[in-house]
Amino acid sequence: MYQIVDSFKSYLSVLGYSSTTQSMLPACIRDFLEYGQYSSIGEIQPVDISMFYEWLYMRPLKRGEGALSEMMISHYMYALKVFFSWQLETGAIIRNPVSVLKFKRPGRGHREPLTVAKIQTLFAAAATCREHAMLHLFYSCGLRRSEAVRLQLSDVHFRQRLLYVRSGKGDRRRVIPLTDRVAVSLEQYVLQERGKARYTGTAFMLNSKGKAMRGNSYVALLKSLLRKAGMRKDISPHYLRHSIATHLLQSGMSMEYVRDFLGHKCLESTQIYARTGSHQLQVL
Structure with missing residues (x-):
């Protein structure tokens, strides 16, 4: 099942994504697959993604204390959008479970420049x-x-x-x-x-x-x-x-x-x- 993560990374490389994105997006997908323990990509429904989205807000950080930032959660949702769009293009799925969902946009923190x-x-x-x-x-x-x-x-x-x-x-x-x-x-x-x-x-x-x-x-x-x-x-x-x-x-x-x-x-x-x-x- 996780071989698809490596294939996704290769897909991002072919499209010309930066090396950072080629590492981050597949890592987000791996976390999603580990969370759901799915037997196949085709069985994933919008409700599964909604549950994962809610879980991200409660999930503790892997290192240190605290929870994920809204921006990081947004990265997870972006990874899922790119991943399932790719799966739809290849014919691996017939419906994109992300396409019917809407997620909260992360608030933009105000960074005051130094004088x-x-x-x-x-x-x-x-x-x-x-x-x-x-x-x-x-x-x-x-x-x-x-x-x-x-x-x-x-x-x-x-x-x-x-x-x-x-x-x-x-x-x-x-x-x-x-x-x-x-x-x-x-x-x-x-x-x-x-x-x-x-x-x-x-x-x-x-x-x-x-x-x-x-x-x-x-x-x-x-x-x-x-x-x-x-x-x-x-x-x-x-x-x-x-x-x-x-x-x-x-x-x-x-x-x-x-x-x-x-x-x-x-x-x-x-x-x-x-x-x-x-x-x-x-x-x-």
């Missing part, structure tokens, strides 16, 4: 080249966490003042111009700190153990910096990306430029960062 003064406080608290480089990747370059994880040494051109995002969201590529200060700071990290590690790989950023930085490593480094700066601990790397986008728009840069800078597919995604105000961008 320029707060950003300056963070940079002032950064004591190492690695901390400065991390701030520049997420704020000055506006990278997503997954993009920072995949960043390679060959992607950063110090003399040309360019940073290449080879595989952004939706596998879109883009080129980010670097200010002199950002380029110098990133180069200092490579020459003064990164070069001391016994690392033979090509990842741009390394953790304290001299290995390639992963997503949780970036979060831990930022949390440590927030403690030193005396700032609230719920700020994530995406807050920095959100903040530079807002600051750029407030400084008068066009929505189209900011869209390309962030790697958005459409302007609607960029418009959520638009804020009115008189702040002016200060290059860090």
Whole structure:
């Protein structure tokens, strides 16, 4: 029965879904199948999916305390929609049990961007080249966490003042111009700190153990910096990306430029960062 999960993952790969989605959606389907213990996909009815949906709200987290967020539950429902649409297309089922159901849309949390003064406080608290480089990747370059994880040494051109995002969201590529200060700071990290590690790989950023930085490593480094700066601990790397986008728009840069800078597919995604105000961008 669970071989279908592997087939679903292959289907997502053929369609060009990101590697993260290729892992997440099949994992959601596996949880659904384990919950229902179904003998065949054809026996699944809308009521089964409704019961699973209600159960997700009560299911405890697999790690730590608490329950699933509305956004995560929404991901489960999206996985089921894609999965059963695929099953219908292949002729494995004659009715899509999800098509007759409606689910509550997750509330969009309000993420207030950091002020320029707060950003300056963070940079002032950064004591190492690695901390400065991390701030520049997420704020000055506006990278997503997954993009920072995949960043390679060959992607950063110090003399040309360019940073290449080879595989952004939706596998879109883009080129980010670097200010002199950002380029110098990133180069200092490579020459003064990164070069001391016994690392033979090509990842741009390394953790304290001299290995390639992963997503949780970036979060831990930022949390440590927030403690030193005396700032609230719920700020994530995406807050920095959100903040530079807002600051750029407030400084008068066009929505189209900011869209390309962030790697958005459409302007609607960029418009959520638009804020009115008189702040002016200060290059860090």
